[in-house]
Amino acid sequence: MPTTLPRGVGGRQPVASTARDDGAVEPTQQRAAVRAHYDARATTYDESAMHRDLVAAVASLVRSRRPEPRPGRVVLDVATGTGLALRALQAPGASADDRLVGVDLSPAMLAVARAHLPTAGLLRGDASWLPVADGVVDVLTCVTALHLLPEPDTAVRQWRRVLRPDGLVVTATFADAVDGPRPTPRRDPALPQGFARRHEPFSTPPRVADLLAPHGLRLREHRRLVLGRDALLLCAAEVAAQ
Ligand SMILES: C[S@@+](CC[C@H](N)C(=O)[O-])C[C@H]1O[C@@H](n2cnc3c(N)ncnc32)[C@H](O)[C@@H]1O
Numbered sequence: 001m002p003t004t005l006p007r008g009v010g011g012r013q014p015v016a017s018t019a020r021d022d023g024a025v026e027p028t029q030q031r032a033a034v035r036a037h038y039d040a041r042a043t044t045y046d047e048s049a050m051h052r053d054l055v056a057a058v059a060s061l062v063r064s065r066r067p068e069p070r071p072g073r074v075v076l077d078v079a080t081g082t083g084l085a086l087r088a089l090q091a092p093g094a095s096a097d098d099r100l101v102g103v104d105l106s107p108a109m110l111a112v113a114r115a116h117l118p119t120a121g122l123l124r125g126d127a128s129w130l131p132v133a134d135g136v137v138d139v140l141t142c143v144t145a146l147h148l149l150p151e152p153d154t155a156v157r158q159w160r161r162v163l164r165p166d167g168l169v170v171t172a173t174f175a176d177a178v179d180g181p182r183p184t185p186r187r188d189p190a191l192p193q194g195f196a197r198r199h200e201p202f203s204t205p206p207r208v209a210d211l212l213a214p215h216g217l218r219l220r221e222h223r224r225l226v227l228g229r230d231a232l233l234l235c236a237a238e239v240a241a242q
Contacts, residue, residue, distance in 0.1 A: 008133025
């Protein structure tokens, strides 16, 4: 079946922002290096058991917060990569008529996603400007990507813009380990690096709540899990009552 985008999804990508957030990362350089890294990693990315197990936990949290989905709801996965979270969300038991949309910087990651999700809307784009109309998204997920975004605050403003008033946000981020900060992970020397990974601002529930609150999103629930060497934090947030 050919891809048909939900109403309000898709559109022209504007010129990339060159604004800096806290000066730690130059956005254009960060995006280029991140894209090169994930383009090179795309064909092996799904081998990561941690990422596969994590999206199952994300889907479980979405289902527990929205046990009776609205028919035809729009699910947007920001920085979708190979579409693992969307795949988990359409697993058996999921609402058959969900409209799945993913946005990512990396064409190679999206190519893998398309092979698995032929009817989803998979768009190349930047988290700082989502090619989605205001107020159309029922469920928005962002899994292990906040730490890569040069402008996380701008990204969250976009989340609030595209969400319906009864919308749900679920994030997954790397948490501090129980016994201290996250250990520095091994890096594959064969892959392009040269970009920032900023975990600390998203590593505890109060920090995630502080990121979301200025944009009218209230943290409702969080879950912690340990997968292999990684401690992870899942957060569910909803639009705050006016
Ligand atoms: C660790 S992967 C996570 C992929 C997917 N969310 C998952 O859970 O498997 C990080 C993804 O974020 C994407 N990404 C990083 N910065 C981005 C940005 N500014 N806009 C859109 N996607 C971005 C990368 O291309 C990559 O696919």
